[in-house]
Amino acid sequence: MNPGRCAACRYLRRRCPPDCIFSPYFPPNNPQRFVSIHRIYGASNVAKLLQQLPSHLRTQAVDSLYLEAQYRIEDPVYGCVGLISLLQQQIHDLERQLAMTQAEIAFRARHPQAVESSLLNNVGNPSFSNQASSWFM
Amino acid sequence: MGGSSPCASCKLLRRRCAKDCIFAPYFPSDDPHKFAIVHRVFGASNVSKMLQELPVQQRADAVSSLVYEANARERDPVYGCVGAISYLENQVSQLQMQLAVAQTEMLCIRMQQESALPMPMPTQIQQDDKSFLAATNNLDNISQYLNFASSSSSNVIQDPSALKRESLWT
Numbered sequence: 001m002n003p004g005r006c007a008a009c010r011y012l013r014r015r016c017p018p019d020c021i022f023s024p025y026f027p028p029n030n031p032q033r034f035v036s037i038h039r040i041y042g043a044s045n046v047a048k049l050l051q052q053l054p055s056h057l058r059t060q061a062v063d064s065l066y067l068e069a070q071y072r073i074e075d076p077v078y079g080c081v082g083l084i085s086l087l088q089q090q091i092h093d094l095e096r097q098l099a100m101t102q103a104e105i106a107f108r109a110r111h112p113q114a115v116e117s118s119l120l121n122n123v124g125n126p127s128f129s130n131q132a133s134s135w136f137m
Numbered sequence: 138m139g140g141s142s143p144c145a146s147c148k149l150l151r152r153r154c155a156k157d158c159i160f161a162p163y164f165p166s167d168d169p170h171k172f173a174i175v176h177r178v179f180g181a182s183n184v185s186k187m188l189q190e191l192p193v194q195q196r197a198d199a200v201s202s203l204v205y206e207a208n209a210r211e212r213d214p215v216y217g218c219v220g221a222i223s224y225l226e227n228q229v230s231q232l233q234m235q236l237a238v239a240q241t242e243m244l245c246i247r248m249q250q251e252s253a254l255p256m257p258m259p260t261q262i263q264q265d266d267k268s269f270l271a272a273t274n275n276l277d278n279i280s281q282y283l284n285f286a287s288s289s290s291s292n293v294i295q296d297p298s299a300l301k302r303e304s305l306w307t
Contacts, residue, residue: 040187042180049214057215064219068206076187077195080218081202087225094232101239108246 007034012043021050025062033066040069145172150181159188163200171204178207 008022009015011034016023022043026034037046046065050058071080078085143154144161149172154161160181164172175184184203188196210217 040179040183042183045178045180049210053214061215064216067219068217072187072206076191077199078202079206080222081205084218084221084225087222087229090229091225091232094229094236098232098236098239101236101243105239105243105246108243108250112250 004028007031008038008043011035011038021047025050025059033062036069036073037062037065040072041065142166145169146176146181149173149176159185163188163197174207174211175200175203178210179203 005016005028006020006023007026007028007030009020010028011031022034041049046062049065050061053061068080071083075082141154143166144158145164145166145168146160147154147158148166148169160172164175179187184200187203188199191199206218209221213220216223
């Protein structure tokens with residue numbers, strides 16, 4: 001048994017050649033990395049993908065494949081697309097809140113007297129807080 | 138005698154399309170590109186295994202997300218969907234900071250406008266109105282927003298090169 005085999009060749013139970021495409025990215029001390037990627041993508045698909053990339057980009061490619069494989073293993077239905085959906089919803093909510101806040105700033109800046117007189121007239125009016133908040137909806 | 142046409146998967150794989158073909162409901166023959174791209178990225182046997190491990194009612198969603206990921210990987214072979222996640226997390230961070238700044242600005246405007254008002258008699262003040270006059274509460278809120286605005290988000294993936302990738306979402 002060759003102790004110098006990369007994690008991929010160990011898992012695939014084959015000889016690890018000197019020019020093995022996997023060995024720079026799948027060191028033997030982290031077998032889980034290859035196991036996850038192989039489970040989702042398959043060794044031959046990963047090899048084809050890496051061969052199509054220049055060598056200085058392959059580490060980043062393997063890192064992103066590993067991350068996506070982990071997401072898919074944790075969520076077999078949506079994978080990382082579930083997180084993308086969540087982020088898009090978060091962005092939508094934040095943009096809406098920002099627009100409302102900016103609208104309120106613009107209103108208060110342009111109509112300080114309207115805000116002031118309404119506050120004066122409505123101190124003691126229990127329905128005022130509802131009315132004021134409706135200005136900014 | 139007339140059989141239904143094979144699904145896109147069996148056409149590509151050049152095999153007989155069985156009645157219980159696991160791919161047939163999700164890869165119709167009129168959209169060959171859909172299976173082709175999923176096969177290129179994940180491989181037919183991996184997709185088949187993944188679908189077999191899921192209840193039937195979840196398989197359509199799983200196929201949609203696999204197609205999405207495969208398309209992202211075709212467009213960006215280095216970062217795939219992870220590049221998009223990085224970009225979106227960065228957008229979330231920026232929007233949170235903008236919102237914090239805007240909310241701080243609004244509080245300042247409210248304080249300025251409310252400090253110009255004459256103080257009403259104590260009997261006229263209702264419980265709901267006390268918050269408008271509580272300057273110390275507003276100062277606490279402002280410092281909270283300023284602390285938030287100056288701190289960096291912990292959501293962003295710590296990979297600066299990922300932020301240079303062309304966005305899939307513009």
